[in-house]
Amino acid sequence: MIDDVFKALADPTRRRLLDELFEEDGQTLSALEQRLPMSRFGVAKHLKVLEGAGLVTTRKRGREKLHFLNPVPIREVHDRWVSKYAEPWASALTGLKRDLEKENQDD
């Protein structure tokens, strides 16, 4: 699964599609096609790869098929390699927040 994620991300057009969905989630193929200098067929092909990697998920609404950025696989990549570095930093921030709030109360 993780191979598919990195393969899907290794293409600038597919990253651009994710950028477009990040900007506005839940778009139809027609809407996406207008945002990229590429044929409908080309966009559909790239979307298929993104769907296969789990980076795009679709829902039907009425007669429309909407495409959504699914950030979960990227979250999993994050959890695998980044979490250990972020942990002490985040707990320090939590401590800082607590101290600041306590100070505010004391004022």
Place this chain on the structure above:
Amino acid sequence: MTEEQLYTVVGGRGTMTAFEIYIKASPERLWEAITDNEMRKRYSFGVGVESDWTQGSEYRAGVPGVVDISSGENVEVDPPRRLVQTFTALWSEDVKREGTTRVTWEIEPVGEDSCQLRVTHDQLDESANNQLYGGWPMILSGLKTLLETGEDLTTPGSLMYANAGNWGGE
């Protein structure tokens, strides 16, 4: 893939977010992890959920005596495949103002021993506070970790309410 769910726009609240994850677990095990109070705490910010899980019943999520997170109705309960809930966020005055939204959980077996879990959070206001749906990637990643390894995922914030009694925040 089964027939996809049709989503309707209610009262002009048409904004939808959608998430999916593949988890190596049976549908029954996944259903249990979603509806069991103790399991839920282990991947959902330390927050449990209580309900009798019958159709039309209420549920309540939070840390009793410390923080209320959400409440709502179990609109459709079809174990182990489909759960539709109304979702009213309660953890701050800002999110309370967002009113009632909807969360749909769909479990679809894939391959021999895995499932695709789809979570759709919709009936959101166009300018909905992103706190409402921003926790899903972490929750789903934690759910996968729990079911596949038996371990808790301890990324920052993932269990923020687990020791809620100790840090009196939010």
